[in-house]
Amino acid sequence: MRETFQYRQKILHDPQHSADVLQMFPRFLDTKGLILQDFSMMFGEEAASKFLQKWNSSFKDKVIQEAKNLKETSLLKRHLASALNEGSETGRKRPKKISVEEAADHLVKFQKSCQSLEDHLMTTKGGSQPYLLATGTSKAQVFNFYIVLDKKLVPCQSCTSLGAFDELFKSHFVFSVKYDDSLSSLYTFLQTTVYNIDIGRSEETPRVKELRARLLNKQ
Template sequence: MVDNHGLLPTKAIREEYALGIVMLFPSLKDPYSKKGYEHFYDAASSTGYISWRLKTVQRKARQGSALPPNGSTDLSPGGGPDFQRTVNVERQLDGDACQGAMSLLNHTTDNQPQLIFQKMRETFQHRQNLVNDPGRSVDILSTFPRFLDTKGLVDQDFTLLFGDETSSNLLQKWDVYFKPNVIKEAKQLTQTPELRRLVQSAESPTGSDLNEPTTYDQEMASLLLLLHLLPPPLGGPKSPKISASDAVERLVVFHKSCCSLEEHLRNQQGRQPYLLAVGRQKSKIDSFYIAMDKHLIP
């Protein structure tokens, strides 16, 4: 399986191999289970011998063990949150000039967006140095509080870090290539009520009124389908495996527009960032925020 499909085969592939095992060796079939091969792989819970074995192979690969000769997954260091990318942005400030720009940012009024974007651009390299410093990265929002009141600054930093072509690549290909294939693969999974609702919403025409107010619109539903397709994170003694449904709730949290955002932040639990979707109902989201450390980033 790893030779042909890499270290992260889809649920459909895993289930196909589990079925193949009991077809080749009928004596291994479980007569008391629904399909007879759930002990090898159960798509509903992503458990079974195949899942356990894949975790072992993935763990050894991360520890530096040799990959299978035909393995299709490249695990060489080339990304991730700890990867320090080389950034070449013109007109970057340092020293006293950088400190002066940061002071100006903290005292500039909201009605000067052009100046805010300019000074945030000129201090980008200094901000990257903070991000890559484990002891100072937690101070980003207090050092650059304009992230909290100026929409578009995160997008500007992302573009400066990855370039115009890379930053727009996903959006350009999503509707034409990625989304149809995500929906197609999701239909091959074992269907649960939640998965069926997401597929139905993802296939609905743009702008159509959904009858189910608890389902996200077409674009968000198609993105959330990825959480059902991607394998769950490897669990450990302190980080038990979570289901796809739990992953959805940890990635996007719906908040009714008539309720207080401040109260939501006060009741926030956990430290992982998430998207806060604000609107009248899930199918009609008015705005999104990144919720992090009891702050909202527009």
């Protein structure tokens, strides 16, 4: 797959063929780690490693503190409790305002491992933006993550929520997919603040700029 990287990049920048990349390169569907490989080849090892290296040490506590200042819901409280107890793992439209519950559903869906993955693909409604599918015996016992894109399953190399989310973010660049409108501020914040990609060239909302400034200046 390394040998076909440049050809794959050419296809992704061709509007007539970019949507067919998973059909043309089906190894993404049965080989873990290819998203990580392509992202590293696109942006370099340093940028590729920033999220997993910096999240727990530089951003996690600051983001949790910012979240505590938001209007609390039962789901937000559960997410905060989970984050606080978590170990080392874990024309442009205006972004649509959605609830915490809806945002979580846009990012990750859960399915018990005893259920058919094909049934999930057939019954789930959604657009062309990727999301995570977590499978396990319960939401507290997840064993595998997949990235769902165009009703196809791309297996994640990581079995942790943090690592899987890293792969989900990177899939937007590897497959040349735009961010979900309702999550664009979140992804843009991570892109510019954590991964340091296209700083000053990406369109950011005032709130994203303000949050980045607060976090980077917070001791």
